[in-house]
Amino acid sequence: MVLNSSFARVGWRRAHRLLTSRAVTALTVPHGVDRYLGLINPLWSVNEVRAAVVAVAHHTPATVTLTLRPNGNWNGARAGQYVRFAVEIDGVRRTRCFSLAGSEHRTDGLIEITAKVNPTGTVSAYLKRNARPGQIVALSQAEGEFVLPAALPEHILLISGGSGITPVMSILRTLTDRRYTGRITFLHYATGPEDVVYRDELAALAAANPLLTLAPAYPRLPGTGRLRGRFDREHLLEIAPDYAEALCYACGPASLLDAVGALWWAEEIGDRLRIERFATPAPPTGAGDATGEVRFGRSGVSTPGDGRTLLEQAEAAGLRPEYGCRMGICHTCTSVKSSGSVRNVLNGTITAEPGERIQLCINAPCGDVELDI
Template sequence: MTLQTRTRTRRLSLMSLFEAMASPHQIDRYLELVNPMATVRDLRAEVTEVRRTTADTVTLTLRPTRQWRGFEAGQFVQIGVVIDGVRHTRCYSPACSQHRSDGHIELTVKAHPQGLVSQYLHANAEPGLVVSLSQADGVFRMPARRPEKILLISGGSGITPVLSMLRTLLDEGHDGEITFLHYADTERGVAHRVELAQLAADHDNLRVVLAYTGQSDGGDLHGFFGQEHLEAAAPWHGEAQTYLCGPPGLMRGVREHYDRIGLAERLHTEEFTAPVAVADSDATGLLTFTASGVTAQNSGASLLDQAEAAGLTPEFGCRMGICFSCTAVKTSGCTRNLRTGETDSDPDQPIQLCISAAVGDVSVDI
């Protein structure tokens, strides 16, 4: 056994001893009382800079603790904040380059009207705020061998993962053609607009195209996505790899168009809104939340929505089926996946509450 291995083993043994002495709480629960950024196991981050560049967005720079393993452009992290004594987590995509030299993370958060966490961060975030942080996750990312021609399409707050891709490519000195096509209602709603213009001015191989759906002047294009926008922004799109993130209408329009022109395999997408779950008007059965002793008539809505309607507070993050924070064990019954339509009747199976609906009687261990 090497000296390094012996040292690591000794450190882990001491850590286990300290945690046993700290029972029933983890040692990090005590350390955070002294310094929230002093952690043994928990990954956290401190807000070091706050910028509000549009009326409804806030850009945060975060300094992670030593456990942070970095990310690839396009991935997401989960941020947790305590609001009125309850910790809430949500998923956000870093907007900075994956090669950022100081190891910090930049997030741009849009304050959605019904967004508890986004509204809180927009109104209250300031330097010194400490949040919980997850390691990066997600499959929306570029291949290690970067495509020669790249088209980045975004809309609204979907700008963040593709902006991270753009910044990463430029940091790597990518010399292939890049078009960044972004959709917004108006010029005032474009986060990072000034930076995008400067990046385009500094790099001959980059073209930034701004399309406004609610403003007839300014910008480069107007109205909604279509073949004419595609031809104007990137006439070489048939030879490119396209990366897309935006609101449902834009996502649907681009997907359908790429299907029609035979380029579906060249389109890579990231969802950042929850699937539209229409409650089944013919739903029957009884939901039983076994750990809580609560029962409710099945309304056909997602199990997460129904649990909350019954007064329960199960943990959740993204509400769109990508972070797995709301996973619970279905002990009996049949559920339907709201994304795929697939059903599952096997007992004692982990399911995601946010994208699962009950088909008849269902028991869940929450």
């Protein structure tokens, strides 16, 4: 919580004890302490990480970059991690996962995210059109294991495609701030030079560091870029023939990551590969039992089961449960299942425990199910 008045003088711990005391909790029912703190300063919160947008940049036509100043609840991040980012759109809080792009050694307290805009999407398109300095958003603490080891190897290989450059850029910026003395090889795949978000910065970093090799590739534009065509082993042999000895970080579209993973595992060097995926396999349509009834208890709504995920069936019934990634990553759509059995459409696991919390986006009903929605 950012406190710049009397709270700052008495100290965060004393203020937190006061604000979370039974007396204050009782006085602020039913809205809670944060609702009243927000009337004074929208960044103030007892526990939630909130952040103010301090800058908005449009480096390419299809991206938007936000620089954010989080409040004092922010615990910091390691290079390569991501946050769950929440913004209110038309009265509904929408959540998406975004990788952090900045160095973990940044000293001004600011963090940076870059979103690739999906023209038919909700959050990214909203941010492209409407993000402004001073806007307040909510964040989770940083998450993810796509991070650097404590002991750095002599050679780090970075492979990214499209918007997958963001966590890889965080790693590169961090290595630069650490004055890393090993080799860095960076292969980046994009539709064209104008679509590379950090193109000018990458060129400047490469010019300043003789141990950094930058190899852009534009598969759709033959004759451009340093590499030709889509990723393959020949690219590695041309740029980094000792790639098998490097520690590799890869992030980008599924086709790129599948090709990278297949090569590393075929050569039995998978233990030296770190992959960050922005998507999981899409839940199959008809993944559940197309019989029975789905009841939404608090809403008093029922609908025949049709085999789709519970999130899809709730929306089809006219409800608006909160959701974020729609693929089982962010947990925004987690709700209580009062009764019935559901099947996880990603791994096939069936659970029937009453009162359990489930993710609506990756669970489909098996027969009659009731949800506390």
